Amino acid sequence: MKLTEEQQRILNGKEGRIMQEAIENLVKYGNAMGAEEFIPISSVHTAFSAMDVVALCFSPRGRELTKEDIDRFSKEISELRVKVRTTTSSGIIDRKKWRQMGADEVTYNSVMQAVEIARKCGIMATYSNNPHLADNIPLMGEHCAWAVSNTFSYINSFLGARSNRESYETSLYSALLGITPNFGMHLDENRKGTDLVDVRCTLENACDWQALGYFTGDRVGLGIPVFKNAGRPTIEEAYELCASINSPGAVPMLLIPGVSPEAPTIEAVFKGNKPRNTYVFDESAKRKIYQYLNYHPEGKVDLIDLHCMTLYGMKEMARMLEGKHVAKGTRFWVTTSSSIRDTAEELGYAQIIEDSGAELFADGSIAIFYINAPAKKPKMDCVATDSAKMAFIIRRSFHSNIFFGTRERCVEIAIKGGV
Amino acid sequence: MAGIKRFKVRTLVPGKVTGPALITRERIMFLGFADPKKGIFHSPQTELQGKSFKGVVLIYTSGKASSGGARAIDLAVRAGNAPVAIVNLEIDPITVAGCALDDIPLVQLKDSSIFDQVKNGDIIMVDADKGEIMCDVTSY
Numbered sequence: 001m002k003l004t005e006e007q008q009r010i011l012n013g014k015e016g017r018i019m020q021e022a023i024e025n026l027v028k029y030g031n032a033m034g035a036e037e038f039i040p041i042s043s044v045h046t047a048f049s050a051m052d053v054v055a056l057c058f059s060p061r062g063r064e065l066t067k068e069d070i071d072r073f074s075k076e077i078s079e080l081r082v083k084v085r086t087t088t089s090s091g092i093i094d095r096k097k098w099r100q101m102g103a104d105e106v107t108y109n110s111v112m113q114a115v116e117i118a119r120k121c122g123i124m125a126t127y128s129n130n131p132h133l134a135d136n137i138p139l140m141g142e143h144c145a146w147a148v149s150n151t152f153s154y155i156n157s158f159l160g161a162r163s164n165r166e167s168y169e170t171s172l173y174s175a176l177l178g179i180t181p182n183f184g185m186h187l188d189e190n191r192k193g194t195d196l197v198d199v200r201c202t203l204e205n206a207c208d209w210q211a212l213g214y215f216t217g218d219r220v221g222l223g224i225p226v227f228k229n230a231g232r233p234t235i236e237e238a239y240e241l242c243a244s245i246n247s248p249g250a251v252p253m254l255l256i257p258g259v260s261p262e263a264p265t266i267e268a269v270f271k272g273n274k275p276r277n278t279y280v281f282d283e284s285a286k287r288k289i290y291q292y293l294n295y296h297p298e299g300k301v302d303l304i305d306l307h308c309m310t311l312y313g314m315k316e317m318a319r320m321l322e323g324k325h326v327a328k329g330t331r332f333w334v335t336t337s338s339s340i341r342d343t344a345e346e347l348g349y350a351q352i353i354e355d356s357g358a359e360l361f362a363d364g365s366i367a368i369f370y371i372n373a374p375a376k377k378p379k380m381d382c383v384a385t386d387s388a389k390m391a392f393i394i395r396r397s398f399h400s401n402i403f404f405g406t407r408e409r410c411v412e413i414a415i416k417g418g419v
Numbered sequence: 420m421a422g423i424k425r426f427k428v429r430t431l432v433p434g435k436v437t438g439p440a441l442i443t444r445e446r447i448m449f450l451g452f453a454d455p456k457k458g459i460f461h462s463p464q465t466e467l468q469g470k471s472f473k474g475v476v477l478i479y480t481s482g483k484a485s486s487g488g489a490r491a492i493d494l495a496v497r498a499g500n501a502p503v504a505i506v507n508l509e510i511d512p513i514t515v516a517g518c519a520l521d522d523i524p525l526v527q528l529k530d531s532s533i534f535d536q537v538k539n540g541d542i543i544m545v546d547a548d549k550g551e552i553m554c555d556v557t558s559y
């Protein structure tokens with residue numbers, strides 16, 4: 001890669017060890033991807049959940065980190081400031097309800113240390129997987145370096161912003177440096193469709209859109225699918241489509257003609273090329289995905305796990321739960337970001353949701369917390385969710401039976417206590 | 420059948436290493452499918468479940484899903500359990516980051532023929548510097 005004088009100076013260590021390693025690693029990454037130069041970016045979405053985890057992005061490499069390594073790193077990075085607007089993906093615990101989750105004080109303190117260091121570094125510790133809805137909204141053509149598979153897919157597909165599939169490591173380096181290697185989704189010639197998906201059934205709700213996403217990700221892999229006759233998703237459906245497509249796939253961008261800013265028509269998005277494959281998504285294909293994502297969804301349900309609620313989602317949840325009660329012996333988790341929870345509290349939605357017996361959490365997926373945390377996990381023999389991505393993760397991590405279906409059905413199950 | 424099979428590759432992260440093949444046509448997510456501390460694939464969602472990836476030349480179609488994949492590769496390196504090289508047919512930038520940061524040779528296949536010709540345990544020499552991988556099939 002060709003570096004500017006300023007970049008060369010950082011590479012020579014003139015801005016300290018952390019900055020030197022950040023650019024060294026981005027150069028290695030850029031060289032591997034065939035990039036010839038860096039380009040300036042305006043926004044980053046990365047992870048910054050606990051210092052023992054963030055420290056893994058830097059040396060020493062090749063061995064476990066000691067407490068001294070982590071302390072030294074924490075001190076060094078506290079003195080640096082990110083160059084661009086930076087938000088963080090969902091964290092480990094709810095900063096307010098960590099005791100209710102069963103988290104211990106050590107975990108809590110470690111998270112709060114990261115929040116404080118993030119503040120010093122100029123990183124907004126939003127702990128949200130919906131940054132593009134509120135805290136970090138790039139506009140058309142903006143170059144970004146975003147981690148978290150559903151988010152970069154969303155900003156490429158629905159905002160026309162430009163980000164590759166970044167890792168936690170490379171996105172953090174980019175935040176510190178304000179640059180990213182110029183390849184892939186940053187280049188006009190790569191922002192075009194590769195595969196066509198002909199939708200021949202109705203998409204009635206977010207779960208149908210996720211079924212389409214799951215079907216597509218499984219087939220196109222790293223391609224850029226173009227959806228024909230899919231209709232128009234709501235903002236929630238668009239988001240869920242991006243999440244589900246990146247469970248079986250690694251799709252940086254998808255295009256819906258008439259909806260995606262860079263897809264005026266089907267012909268235009270292929271830029272003169274023929275699709276390499278055409279797939280048909282019909283009722284039968286849709287049914288098969290539901291059959292795959294539902295795994296023995298029978299009888300009593302221990303837990304209903306709903307995720308990444310928008311404020312609109314919270315409003316709807318309050319409408320559905322008003323005056324109702326979650327069945328005894330069933331837990332119902334509703335998860336959102338802190339900022340949406342705060343607004344939902346102001347608007348009275350949170351109270352209605354909690355009065356029903358549902359538990360409202362923020363800052364991260366509570367199910368994911370139990371994958372790694374030392375806390376005792378709740379009964380999860382049968383779990384209901386409206387997220388294909390979580391259905392996949394929960395089944396893998398807890399060997400649970402899974403009901404996958406609409407939010408409305410999940411609420412019915414919560415009230416009844418079973419399928 | 421005996422001899423050496425050669426496959427042309429594109430080099431992403433250079434290096435020259437030898438190890439037994441662990442091969443699948445699947446797309447693999449390191450975060451979720453792999454237990455970096457034990458060096459095995461532990462998820463029932465991959466046909467590699469139960470197999471060790473420590474010291475192998477890991478051959479698969481591509482990475483997928485979580486952007487934590489690079490982190491999981493790094494954790495395997497830190498635990499001394501990493502593959503010696505990764506061979507992919509399609510290139511996911513997250514796998515590239517994982518390999519580039521920890522200097523794990525990474526190459527891209529020109530076509531999918533290797534999946535018909537190599538089986539688990541075959542000895543593979545990855546010469547990323549020369550853009551070639553060789554498989555010793557003299558053993559069977």
